[in-house]
Amino acid sequence: MAETARVASGSPYDVVIGRGVTGAVAEAVRDGGALAGAARIAVLHQPAVEAVALDIAAGLEAAGVAVHRVELPGSEDGKNLATAGSCWEALGRMGLTRSDAVVAVGGGAATDLAGFVAAGWMRGVRVVHVPTTLLAMVDAAVGGKTGINTAAGKNLVGAFHEPAAVIADLDSLRTVGPEEIAAGMAEVIKTGFIADPRILELVEADPEAAVDPAGPVIDELVARSVRVKAEVVAADLRESHLREILNYGHTLGHAVERREDYHWRHGEAVSVGLVFVAELARRAGRLDDATADRHRDVLASVGLPTRYDADALPDLVEHMRVDKKSRGAMLRFVVLDGLATPGRLEGPAPEELEAAYAALAA
């Protein structure tokens, strides 16, 4: 059974979630569909999902569209200016016009990069996302944040560019490795803490079932996570305030990714960031012990890291300074004042950061 979540933003679009729904990409070229009127489509995909991209390309060609496939680097190594540049050159060679479109196939690194490419090409052409990892389905493909990394930090260059549609075929998860499924669970669990505690109950009840890519628990986790994300981004696309809650755990998480030169998975770094920020809130008297402890327990139950290098805090603080939530020299964190009750903690003192960090290193 496919479910459709509507993102009721300024440019509303559907997120189709189900098993065996990849064919919806080719169907989207019909009148009124998200790809209607496109004569040329660039399919940008990671190598791991070449088979999915070929399938999509065949469907689009059968519908009369000229398709150009562009293979991206495998993962985070594709989220950079060089890759974006080579994609723009490819769009130029194929003569992609404003009535044409980009289709992104892969994990969040592919949807972030391809979304950025689509945002920049002719100042914005349509993009349809076909997320193929858990993380991309529950988070990256929805909401219109696109971007690349630079030497200065994670996602520092980008644009808000909403997709015309998102087609999340849960069957794609069958080929995703357990470490990648766990990484996606970090964003699922994040969503549970900020907005939907039923997610936490589902994971805690049977962590093994929760990470089984054949479903059905993962199907419900994806649908619940997408519903939360859709509501938040529809209310605050450009992150004036509410949307910041989706960044829970990311202030330190992005700093860990930067410190590890992007060799840690995003979800793994977010897991460490979640444990840290729960501790920060507990020590500030904002979060009760049971909810704070629940972070480490539920993240560890799906195999995610909850500890980090004892000596890393000075480096991490430097990296956190470029976080987009910072205001001048002041670090800002999304914290919880209770389950599903996000707030902000601003300008913590160095000793408060150190005390919270001690729990990570312990």
Ligand SMILES: NC(=O)c1ccc[n+]([C@@H]2O[C@H](COP(=O)([O-])OP(=O)(O)OC[C@H]3O[C@@H](n4cnc5c(N)ncnc54)[C@H](O)[C@@H]3O)[C@@H](O)[C@H]2O)c1
């Ligand atoms: N834009 C947003 O709102 C948003 C939200 C969350 C995360 N992100 C970004 O998403 C990225 C992380 O995404 P990710 O975890 O999907 O990583 P990823 O894109 O690097 O994919 C992880 C790995 O899985 C492979 N893969 C993809 N689909 C597969 C499949 N079906 N079977 C087998 N292998 C497959 C990829 O090639 C890669 O090696 C980060 O760059 C993060 O910053 C963006």
Ligand SMILES: O=C(O)C(=O)C[C@@H](O)[C@H](O)[C@H](O)COP(=O)(O)O
């Ligand atoms: O959609 C959002 O907003 C998020 O913060 C979701 C995060 O999971 C995601 O990693 C996002 O890319 C982080 O955005 P950034 O603005 O901190 O780069």
Ligand SMILES: [Zn+2]
């Ligand atoms: Zn994230």
